[in-house]
Amino acid sequence: MHKLPRLLKSRHGVYYLRICQGELDTRRSLGTKDFRQAKLAALLLNLQVEMNKTILNAGNVRRLDVVFPNGVQFNNIKQEETGMLFQILDRLGMTSEQMLSLTTEQLAKTLAGPNPQKIEPAKPKSKLLSDVIALYLAEKRLDNVPKTIDDKERTFTEFQGFFENKDINTYGADSAVSYKNRLIASNHSASRINAKTSFLKDLFAYAIDNNLYFQTNPFEKVRVSRKSKLKQQVESYRDFTDDDLKLIFDKVPYRAFMNKPDYHWLPFLALYTGARVEELASLKLSQIRHESGVWYFEIEQAKNRNSIRKIPLHKAIERSGFLAYVEGLRTQNKEMLFPHLKDGKNGYSKNMSRRFGQYLDKLKVTDDRKVFHSFRHTFINRMTEMHTHPAMLMAIVGHYEQTALNLSSPHFVNYQHEKQIVTLKRTVDLLEFPITLFW
Secondary structure (H helix, E strand, C coil): CCCCCCEEECCCCCEEEEEEECCEEEEEECCCCCHHHHHHHHHHHHHHHHHCCCCEECCEECCEEEECCCCCEEEEECHHHHHHHHHHHHCCCCCHHHHHHCCHHHHHHHHHCCCCCCCCCCCCCCCEHHHHHHHHHHHHCCCCCHHHHHHHHHHHHHHHHHHCCCEHHHCCHHHHHHHHHHHHHCCCCHHHHHHHHHHHHHHHHHHHHCCCCCCCCCCCCCCCCCCCHHHHCCCCCCCCCHHHHHHHCCHHHHHHHCCCHHHHHHHHHHHHHCCCHHHHHCCEHHHEEEECCEEEEEECCCCCHHHCEEEECCHHHHHCCHHHHHHHHHHCCCCECCCCCCCECCECCCCHHHHHHHHHHHCCCCCCCCCCCHHHHHHHHHHHHCCCCHHHHHHHHCCCCHHHCCCCCHHHHHHCCCCCHHHHHHHHCCCCCCCCCCC
8 A cells, every 4th residue: 555645653663644724734643553453544634625625636537545454456437426424334333424424533443443443464384394394305405414313304204103293373382391301211312312302402493593483492401410410320431541652553453453444544543643533434536635745634524613613634644554555446547545444434444443342342341421522532632741832722523613713812713814834834844643653
């Protein structure tokens, strides 16, 4: 509808009418912020004014355009046709004479009434839970690694199995709490419960952001307390001691049991780079590069954006037979560093952790907190003990953006940039482990 004459709105959102009679300019509040009510009041007032004016203007018959709140529209109304208009207005509960006799204030009050009619807003569109999951996963595949996508998909399937596939807006806080309690009853660890509820929290946040869920996120506060007994059962990975490393890399048992290229090289590479097992197992030969006299890994597919980085090869790796192994693959026109590995839902490294666990069992390393990921813990812990600057260490292991790292120093935050590979190489080469190379 076009802007109605004489209908204005104050800075506080209240509508009022402006009536000019000669030099007298009068403004009357309609006492409402509802545009539907104010629009009808202005419409009737303008009709009053126009009906009392001279019907001719420069030889032309004056006409009116009227649109009612219910959508009914009348265009080019002539004076002789206003009887029809009054009949329509009568249906609102008053005669045309009564309407025309009302003052603006009376008309506004009558329109507001003791129980003004409310127009219900259109019901927002919604989708089945399965449809929202499909949309969410399609978007997250752009920046989540396959294993994370697989974990999320299994969690969503489990939740849907518990509560059926219904309109996503039928799930509320009760559903979220019930799901958490089911996991607790199934003896899930606290970290696993929190991981699953975090996935669902992210799903519902996506639905809210995309106008598919119209309530507060039901998983916003659904977590197992960090102080709970369940949480106390979950302990972090442990790093390897010097004695552990000597035992693990003992020549005879290591060569005998770790008898495939990935089994043979991945523990050694993880120890001297701090890289995650999947980052190493998924390397292409094209990602092993040489720059400014330094060999390095170019990590391109990683856990998150901050993990994309360059990792210089430690001098121990350069002195081993690793680069000869790489060159041999290149002469065979291979693409992958470990060409026999196949990509699956859990990535290229699905068997490595299991095999390494079996090796630790064979060596009688019984602490279940010592696993393949302990190599990363060992690397970071030893570098920290050497007083390596956090910016250098984080650049190597890919924990944070260097420009976003905050050590309470504006100078550090504003002026740190990507580290040169030569500088990273000098830092890494300071690291020493008590193992004998036998490659």
